[in-house]
Amino acid sequence: MTQNILNDEALNTSYLIVGILAVVVVFVIAFFIIKKIGKDPKNILPVNLAGRIRIPLLIFLLSLFLKLCLLEDVFSNKELIRLIKHSSTIGIIISFTWFLIVFLKVFKERLLKKYDVNTDDNLKARKVYTQFTILENIVIFILIILAIGISLMSFDSIRQVGLSLLTSAGIAGIILGLAAQKAIGTLLAGIQIAITQPIRLQDAVIVEGEWGWIEEITLTYVVVKIWDKRRLVVPSTYFIENTFQNWTRKSADIMGTVFLYTDYDVSFDAIRAELTRLLEGSPLWDKQVNVLQVTDATEKSVQIRILVSAKDSPTAWDLRVYIREKIIDFIRENYPHSLPKTRVVLPQQDQNPSESIFPEKNPSNTTQ
Incomplete structure (x- = not known):
């Protein structure tokens, strides 16, 4: 047997x-x-x-x-x-x-195959990518929570614990709500970003004084790729509660600014003509904005502001650097005397300092 x-x-x-x-x-x-x-x-x-x-x-x-x-x-x-x-x-x-x-x-x-974020006019593509990325994270989060809940409910002992907790659901809900208030607020901020879209993937932004691009958007945080390849990780609530600059909110094209300081005797028309020549010969310029203005004047120099435009923020950065370098070379080669300078007037050696300061007291300067 x-x-x-x-x-x-x-x-x-x-x-x-x-x-x-x-x-x-x-x-x-x-x-x-x-x-x-x-x-x-x-x-x-x-x-x-x-x-x-x-x-x-x-x-x-x-x-x-x-x-x-x-x-x-x-x-x-x-x-x-x-x-x-x-x-x-x-x-x-x-x-x-x-x-x-x-x-x-x-x-x-x-x-998303029909949307290409690598094109010049990629505003719609970035908008769709941002929405689907955040919504995908939300759905995955819900699926994982449901899977964990269903798995736990398959055990009789845990199911009994869950049923016993229903009697104190009100108090437990208040405690959990207070404990998870910040986490829930962060999740809701991620959902709000997906709907309202104050930022999108590859937007050019200035956050906490750092200039970069939106590289990744999740439910709880946003990764900003800084221009020097650093990564700035910011909570999702930051873009709902704080002020920041979005340079590509409506379109990818952007204007760049170049500031120069020269002496008063510089020829603005010559610099303006050189700026036009440089822009027309550069593939970085989108042929939209070409402006040179004198925006300030102090006792030492004048401030020249140059406005140029490009198809996107990386190109605008390269164009600004190129224009700044070439204009400085142009001024140094053609108007070296017009570079910023500090003037100091010294008295002659055979002249009394008080006489140079108060010439009217010098008898030699008195007209007979």
């Missing part, structure tokens, strides 16, 4: 091993088929879909097999059977959630 029981357990164990091997074979076949379908560009499936879903697919097949097979015929330990059943349930939930996230990303990539 005992020998028959041992033989049955060994047979059932071998069936379990064969079943797991069959699941692995099915996984390999399905992975190969999906990978081969993805290689054809005419199909709707992306090329790298097989690589993305190989882990959740394996988890799903193994969990489904363990969920459906008769573990009671293999194991006599009821606790072990219950643990395997619960693990298979959680595996199905995790793999299904993983599938949804992968397909969500695939749907986003397919939808």
Whole structure:
């Protein structure tokens, strides 16, 4: 009798091993088929879909097999059977959630293929990319929370704890609300940015005195790529509660400013003509703005402001640097005496200092 029981357990164990091997074979076949379908560009499936879903697919097949097979015929330990059943349930939930996230990303990539952010006029593309990126993060966050909640509810002990907490839901809600007030506010700020869009991906901004581009927008923070390749990480609430500069809010084209300081005897018309010549010969200029104005005059120098325009902020920066360098070279070569200078008048050696200061007291200066 005992020998028959041992033989049955060994047979059932071998069936379990064969079943797991069959699941692995099915996984390999399905992975190969999906990978081969993805290689054809005419199909709707992306090329790298097989690589993305190989882990959740394996988890799903193994969990489904363990969920459906008769573990009671293999194991006599009821606790072990219950643990395997619960693990298979959680595996199905995790793999299904993983599938949804992968397909969500695939749907986003397919939808955004017709929008190119690398073009000159990319305002609409950046707007769509910003909306879908933030909405994607929101959906993924909700899916993960639901998956965790459903997984926990599969355990009887945790379900009983949850039911007992319902009686004090009001107090618990107040406590959780106060504790998570800042986190919830940050999440809501991320959603508000997605809807109102005070910033978009690749917008040129000035934040905390730093000039850069919006590189990444999440639900809780925004990454600004500074011009010197540093990264400024700012909470999402900053762009809702504080003032900042967005240079590309309405369009990508932007004006650049160059300030110069010269002496009073410089020829403004000559500088203006040189500026026009430089702009017309530069591919950086978009042929929209070409302005030279004297904006200030002090006892030492005059301030010249040059306004130029370009198709986007990086090009405007390069154009400003180019114009500043060439105009300074032009002034130095053609009007070296017009560079800023400080004048000091010294008295003659044979002259009394008081006489140079008060010439009317010098008898020699008195007209006879």
